[in-house]
Amino acid sequence: MHNTRLVCDDIYWIGASDRIVARFENMFPLSDGIAYNSYLILDEKTAVIDTVDNAVGEVFLENIEYLLQGRTLDYLIVNHMEPDHCANIRNVVLRYPDVKIVGNAKTFKFLEQFYDGISSDSYLLIKDKDVLNLGSRQLSFHLAPMVHWPEVMVTYEEKNNVLFSSDAFGNFGALNGNIFSDEVEFNVNEFRRYYSNVIARFGSNVQALLKKIHALNPKIIAPLHGVVHVGSAVSSVLNLYHLWSSYQSECSGVVIAYASMYGNTAEACQKLATYLAMRGVKDIQIFDVSHTHPSYIIEKVFKYSHLVVATPNYNTRLYFPMESFLSELAFLNIQNRKMCFITNMTWGGTALAQAKEIFAKNKNIEYIAEDFNIQSSMKENQISELTCFADAILESLKEK
Numbered sequence: 110m111h112n113t114r115l116v117c118d119d120i121y122w123i124g125a126s127d128r129i130v131a132r133f134e135n136m137f138p139l140s141d142g143i144a145y146n147s148y149l150i151l152d153e154k155t156a157v158i159d160t161v162d163n164a165v166g167e168v169f170l171e172n173i174e175y176l177l178q179g180r181t182l183d184y185l186i187v188n189h190m191e192p193d194h195c196a197n198i199r200n201v202v203l204r205y206p207d208v209k210i211v212g213n214a215k216t217f218k219f220l221e222q223f224y225d226g227i228s229s230d231s232y233l234l235i236k237d238k239d240v241l242n243l244g245s246r247q248l249s250f251h252l253a254p255m256v257h258w259p260e261v262m263v264t265y266e267e268k269n270n271v272l273f274s275s276d277a278f279g280n281f282g283a284l285n286g287n288i289f290s291d292e293v294e295f296n297v298n299e300f301r302r303y304y305s306n307v308i309a310r311f312g313s314n315v316q317a318l319l320k321k322i323h324a325l326n327p328k329i330i331a332p333l334h335g336v337v338h339v340g341s342a343v344s345s346v347l348n349l350y351h352l353w354s355s356y357q358s359e360c361s362g363v364v365i366a367y368a369s370m371y372g373n374t375a376e377a378c379q380k381l382a383t384y385l386a387m388r389g390v391k392d393i394q395i396f397d398v399s400h401t402h403p404s405y406i407i408e409k410v411f412k413y414s415h416l417v418v419a420t421p422n423y424n425t426r427l428y429f430p431m432e433s434f435l436s437e438l439a440f441l442n443i444q445n446r447k448m449c450f451i452t453n454m455t456w457g458g459t460a461l462a463q464a465k466e467i468f469a470k471n472k473n474i475e476y477i478a479e480d481f482n483i484q485s486s487m488k489e490n491q492i493s494e495l496t497c498f499a500d501a502i503l504e505s506l507k508e509k
């Protein structure tokens with residue numbers, strides 16, 4: 110059964126939500142599903158902007174049929190060739206054999222890598238800033254490589270100032286009937302988790318896209334996941350993207366990420382958190398890397414200014430879940446953070462050196478306290494050392 114909503118002026122949302130899928134990209138946990146957005150424009154010519162994941166393909170195709178009311182589909186614009194958005198291209202072509210598929214050179218390269226049986230006669234190859242006339246309105250295309258894949262582009266509808274932003278400005282979470290940012294309580298934590306884990310690696314590319322977007326000055330941002338941003342939300346999400354893509358923290362606060370096999374390293378971290386709280390620090394977030402999926406910890410590291418890493422050795426080297434978390438965080442290009450380390454050496458090893466080496470190429474990572482080392486378990490005579498460790502973090506927070 111069709112299920113659509115009007116965005117504005119004959120521009121329709123024709124997406125759908127999936128609440129069954131457990132993990133986005135088979136990697137990131139989804140507690141509340143995911144929305145796959147697609148849009149249809151009715152003008153003298155008709156256009157669909159991106160398709161949807163296979164999981165919701167049926168309703169998407171019914172939505173197109175319902176809105177076209179027997180008309181043909183003239184254009185399928187492919188902003189992004191990742192299968193959560195392009196999985197239904199073949200189905201669209203089968204139903205509307207005269208449709209022109211609009212994409213750049215890389216779009217068609219990936220299209221042919223993923224799918225067989227789509228004739229290149231249907232391709233409409235565009236370059237950066239090319240314009241497509243639909244009748245009463247024009248669409249312009251703007252390449253946005255590596256936000257999130259190399260072929261990504263965004264599409265701008267100039268009559269109503271609508272930016273179809275591809276993955277950028279997307280969010281985790283299914284939609285619940287309300288699809289606009291001013292209709293819902295916006296989940297900024299999930300918005301940050303989506304950005305920091307999916308988009309963050311190539312911040313300079315995001316900055317380049319932001320420059321293009323500011324020149325376009327959109328009033329509506331319509332991403333491929335999550336709500337459509339309208340009103341004051343447009344400037345809010347642009348500001349957040351500027352902050353995150355330049356790897357600045359949003360606010361002062363301490364993330365304590367620990368690995369602990371028998372609870373001793375965890376105990377030292379709890380004690381540190383208490384000392385910080387006693388000194389008036391409000392924003393303290395403790396995570397056990399063996400328990401919490403790294404995407405949630407990474408989200409908080411992108412939010413806050415300070416990170417404490419606490420880890421035991423394991424078979425003389427870095428404990429594997431900690432290595433995995435730190436490597437991913439470093440790969441996502443985290444910068445401009447204050448860090449310090451707690452290690453637990455029972456019989457020696459290289460965990461600390463390994464942990465620091467992981468961040469060797471990340472810019473402006475500053476170590477703000479002497480490493481605090483425990484051997485197997487923290488002892489009473491180490492309390493003054495731990496209070497000094499807490500004091501050093503406090504001093505650094507004040508500077509921030």
Ligand code: FEO
Pocket residue numbers: 189191193194257258276333334
């Ligand atoms: Fe939502 Fe990069 O795909």
